Amino acid sequence: xxxxxxxxxxxxxxxxxxxxxxxxxxxxxxxxxxxxxxxxxxxxxxxxxxxxxxxxxxxxxxxxxxxxxxxxxxxxxxxxxxxxxxxxxxxxxxxxxxxxxxxxxxxxxxxxxxxxxxxxxxxxxxxxxxxxxxxxxxxxxxxxxxxxxxxxxxxxxxxxxxxxxxxxxxxxxxxxxxxxxxxxxxxxxxxxxxxxxxxxxxxxxxxxxxxxxxxxxxxxxxxxxxxxxxxxxxxxxxxxxxxxxxxxxxxxxxxxxxxxxxxxxxxxxxxxxxxxxxxxxxxxxxxxxxxxxxxxxxxxxxxxx
Ligand code: NAD
Numbered sequence: 563x564x565x566x567x568x569x570x571x572x573x574x575x576x577x578x579x580x581x582x583x584x585x586x587x588x589x590x591x592x593x594x595x596x597x598x599x600x601x602x603x604x605x606x607x608x609x610x611x612x613x614x615x616x617x618x619x620x621x622x623x624x625x626x627x628x629x630x631x632x633x634x635x636x637x638x639x640x641x642x643x644x645x646x647x648x649x650x651x652x653x654x655x656x657x658x659x660x661x662x663x664x665x666x667x668x669x670x671x672x673x674x675x676x677x678x679x680x681x682x683x684x685x686x687x688x689x690x691x692x693x694x695x696x697x698x699x700x701x702x703x704x705x706x707x708x709x710x711x712x713x714x715x716x717x718x719x720x721x722x723x724x725x726x727x728x729x730x731x732x733x734x735x736x737x738x739x740x741x742x743x744x745x746x747x748x749x750x751x752x753x754x755x756x757x758x759x760x761x762x763x764x765x766x767x768x769x770x771x772x773x774x775x776x777x778x779x780x781x782x783x784x785x786x787x788x789x790x791x792x793x794x795x796x797x798x799x800x801x802x803x804x805x806x807x808x809x810x811x812x813x814x815x816x817x818x819x820x821x822x823x824x825x826x827x828x829x830x831x832x833x834x835x836x837x838x839x840x841x842x843x844x845x846x847x848x849x850x851x852x853x854x855x856x857x858x859x860x861x862x863x864x865x866x867x
Contacts, residue, residue: 566789568595572652573788574644576600576637576692577662579615581760582711585777586659586784587619591628593785596652599623600633600644600662606761608664608684611636637662637688645695657707657788658696660689660733665762667722681725685711686732693740697749706749707788710737712798714755717809730755734798741796750795752787755809756780757802774803796850813854814838815845818862 568590578587579601591597599619603612616632623630631651635643637660648655664684666677689710700706715723716730737753744751757763759775767775783801786792798809817837823829830837840846849855 565593566785566791568593568657568785568789570594571656572596572598572648572654573657573659574598574600574648574655574692574696575659575661576644576688578659579603579619581762582756582758582777582780583659583661584619585781586661587630588622588626589778589781589785590657590788591623591630592626595629595657597623597628597630598633598644598648598651598655599630600635600637600647602634602636602662604664606664607666608680637692638683641688641691642695644692645699649699654703655696655699656703656705657709658693659709659711659784659788660692661709661711662688663711663762665723665726667726669722670724673724678725678728682729682732685726685729686736689733689736693736700744700749701747704748706744706747707792708737708740708744708749708751709784709787710734710751710753712737712753712755714757714800717755717798717800737798738796745795750787750792752792752794752797752799754780754783754787755798755800779804810848810850812840813847813849813858814840815847816858 573590573595575583575586575597577583578599587597587599599616601616603615604610611634613632613634616634620630620632631647633644633647637644645655662684664681666681668677693708710733712734713730715727716734719727734753737751740751757775758777758780759772760777764772780801783799783806800807800809814837817833819825
């Protein structure tokens with residue numbers, strides 16, 4: 563197979579001064595993309611700013627013969643500045659990787675509203691604002707690729723990360739909806755739930771596991787999701803340490819109550835095992851669209867499907 567290239571494509575990566583975003587930037591550039599390396603250069607908790615992180619990545623790309631420009635805007639405060647850097651420097655934007663992120667963990671009991679909002683703002687509101695501004699360019703040129711960075715914590719929940727996990731699952735929902743709205747404009751939107759070595763994980767995972775979790779294992783999927791030939795939109799992908807897989811919703815076969823049944827909590831409890839079973843032969847299914855949801859309640863209410 564010939565190499566998937568990004569010649570004449572402009573790629574914007576937020577939070578690309580380190581960790582995963584840096585690896586994406588290096589790999590996109592090595593395949594011909596013009597890259598905007600955005601990073602405000604703060605701490606893991608979101609404090610401070612510095613141009614150093616983004617500048618170093620741009621220098622690395624240029625040394626290797628690639629094209630890149632740095633941008634130090636905060637995704638929440640100046641999303642337009644980030645996209646405008648792409649337009650001014652390279653004349654277009656084709657791929658947006660919503661990757662910037664921070665952590666501010668604490669158990670739910672101790673989590674303040676400020677802590678919750680700060681994390682929601684950077685991950686979710688930042689991605690919303692940036693995507694909204696990029697959308698008009700994508701729509702106009704009938705081409706766009708968007709990758710939202712979710713997390714296993716968002717898919718499954720994680721102790722101490724109520725703010726982070728809520729933001730991360732919302733990014734999945736944003737991707738699912740934008741995939742539908744973007745379909746007729748050739749805008750493809752997918753979400754990833756990665757695990758990788760970075761300053762986010764270095765303090766919590768043991769070295770022998772971290773060794774296997776290079777960001778270079780995540781980047782190839784992100785490149786594919788950013789390419790013309792990506793075979794997916796609205797997908798959710800898990801990626802870590804050389805594992806690549808897709809996640810989907812599964813609905814149990816459920817229970818249909820007869821209109822003559824009594825609709826009571828006791829009746830539902832009585833059928834609990836039946837309505838929650840996912841076992842083979844239970845007629846569980848994999849809904850992808852709102853109409854898949856509607857088909858279930860229409861059947862229950864004997865409405866035409
Ligand atoms: P990282 O801290 O190395 O990278 C995040 C980058 O985002 C930092 O360089 C930071 O300066 C930048 N950033 C933070 N707030 C910003 C803002 N407001 N505007 C612009 N830039 C900002 O960590 P990472 O692990 O490379 O994380 C990248 C993304 O992957 C994050 O969204 C993170 O939540 C997600 N993620 C990482 C893992 C993992 O295992 N490392 C797991 C799941 C999800």
